[in-house]
Amino acid sequence: xxxxxxxxxxxxxxxxxxxTLSCTYDTSENNYYLFWYKQPPSRxxxxxxxxxxxxxxxxxxxxxxVNFQKAAKSFSLKISDSQLGxxxxxxxxxxxxxxxxxxxxxxxGTTLQVKP
Amino acid sequence: DAGVIQSPRHEVTEMGQEVTLRCKPISGHNSxxxxxxxxxxxxxxxxxxxxxxxxxxxGMPEDRFSAKMPNASFSTLKIQPSExxxxxxxxxxxxxxxxxxxxxxxxxxxxxxx
Numbered sequence: 001x002x003x004x005x006x007x008x009x010x011x012x013x014x015x016x017x018x019x020t021l022s023c024t025y026d027t028s029e030n031n032y033y034l035f036w037y038k039q040p041p042s043r044x045x046x047x048x049x050x051x052x053x054x055x056x057x058x059x060x061x062x063x064x065x066v067n068f069q070k071a072a073k074s075f076s077l078k079i080s081d082s083q084l085g086x087x088x089x090x091x092x093x094x095x096x097x098x099x100x101x102x103x104x105x106x107x108x109g110t111t112l113q114v115k116p
Numbered sequence: 117d118a119g120v121i122q123s124p125r126h127e128v129t130e131m132g133q134e135v136t137l138r139c140k141p142i143s144g145h146n147s148x149x150x151x152x153x154x155x156x157x158x159x160x161x162x163x164x165x166x167x168x169x170x171x172x173x174x175g176m177p178e179d180r181f182s183a184k185m186p187n188a189s190f191s192t193l194k195i196q197p198s199e200x201x202x203x204x205x206x207x208x209x210x211x212x213x214x215x216x217x218x219x220x221x222x223x224x225x226x227x228x229x230x
Contacts, residue, residue, distance in 0.1 A: 033217065035218060037221075043153075043205060043223070043224050044221065044223055044224075045207065045209070045221035046221075047218050047219075047220075050218060091159065095217055102147040102149075102164075102166075102211035102212070102213055102217040102219060103147075103149070103161070103164055103171075103172070104149075104219055106158075106159050106161075108158050109158060109159070
């Protein structure tokens, strides 16, 4: 069975600094998709960034980037120049490439606090 | 597009009452998901539909919970009878079965059962 693990329940970072959130997963598939979602205090789930497993290049979206290590089954999220608005819970998610229903497997979440 | 629409946004009810949560997915999406989020258990997938057909309801806690999707633009999650331990935020999400298949989430319904 596929699993997603986020080993850091809580993290904090000073405003303008860089922080990395960890995520590991387990799968026997070769092609799959990985996502990071953000849930701010408003509780709205927002997609931050996504990565296709067959792409070697790490995805980047403005201040957000990932370090995708396929062999290690690791998918960490780096937030550069942290802003107060980045304070949120972050979820890592996996979708198998053979899935035809869009089902995602979510990690437990990491609560990030950005301090002024 | 208006995104995934959920109603009500907040619901307060008394134990034993029936509760119905509603969801309108994004037009054209063919998968729909119901999640429950609590502090203790995190984000749990309750049930999901593909082309209006329930695919996996193994996450539904017990027989008090039921979900329907009578057409591509509407789904309900019903709890009857409700219990205080059902208090949680319930999310509906939808996706299109191609490419990234990212899920788009609704704003959630905060349910409080007294």
